[in-house]
Amino acid sequence: MEEREFTKLIYVSQRPFWHFLIAFPLYYFTISMVFKAVELFSSGKVIEALKFLLAIFFMFVCAAGLTFTKKVYTNAKLKTVRFNFTLFKIPLCRDSVFKxxxxxxxxxxxxxxxxxxxxxxxxxxxxxxxxxxxxxxxxxxxxxxxxxxxxxxxxxxxxxxxxxxxxxxx
Incomplete structure (x- = not known):
């Protein structure tokens, strides 16, 4: 609790608007492809569905790379820095903390x-x-x-x- 009292947000990544313009179709096609993969699995075409899942993964990673947010928090009293990565307020990984x-x-x-x-x-x-x-x-x-x-x-x-x-x- 004491650490949070002195923690200060010093940096938030700013994404240019064109990143969101590129990411929007990628997210749209990712969602569309999820429905198609479910349809392929339900019809028994497992190999084709797995190919779709691989494409979905790569498309999602590209879109997330364009839209994730990086925040940096510092604590001058304890000399610590914390890096936080989120995608639409959802944590992407555990915070990296250096003391x-x-x-x-x-x-x-x-x-x-x-x-x-x-x-x-x-x-x-x-x-x-x-x-x-x-x-x-x-x-x-x-x-x-x-x-x-x-x-x-x-x-x-x-x-x-x-x-x-x-x-x-x-």
Missing amino acids: NIQYVSVYKNYSDRDFEIYIWLSETQKKSISVHLDLQSAFDYALKIANGLEVDLLDATEKGNFKWVEKEMK
């Missing part, structure tokens, strides 16, 4: 040319929590987490030139 966070860093992955955000649990233990294609979105997200946890942010985007980022506390 005793020391600091947050943004790292440039030169092999993939993207930017990763790490949370550091100790001097040697880190967890990758997000990957971004551009530097600005990576820093915006990392700064929200660092501010929510009231920890430092490390800029590790240049090899051998790591520096602490000055941030404004709100």
Whole structure:
């Protein structure tokens, strides 16, 4: 109970409208195909019904990927962060919780040319929590987490030139 008193929502994923435009027909066809699969099972055409179930699964995963919501909660007092993934308010998995966070860093992955955000649990233990294609979105997200946890942010985007980022506390 004490943990919830200090938990603060710092991030909610914002989906562009076109994601929903693409997902709507996928959900519609998924539902239509469920009825067809039931009809095929009831008529004894099991192999065809299983093919439909496989197509339903892939179509649903594509639609869910376009419409799921990610929420990030932080607790500055306990230095914990919680990641929550839902699909239309239905939890997709158990919340990921990381405790005793020391600091947050943004790292440039030169092999993939993207930017990763790490949370550091100790001097040697880190967890990758997000990957971004551009530097600005990576820093915006990392700064929200660092501010929510009231920890430092490390800029590790240049090899051998790591520096602490000055941030404004709100």
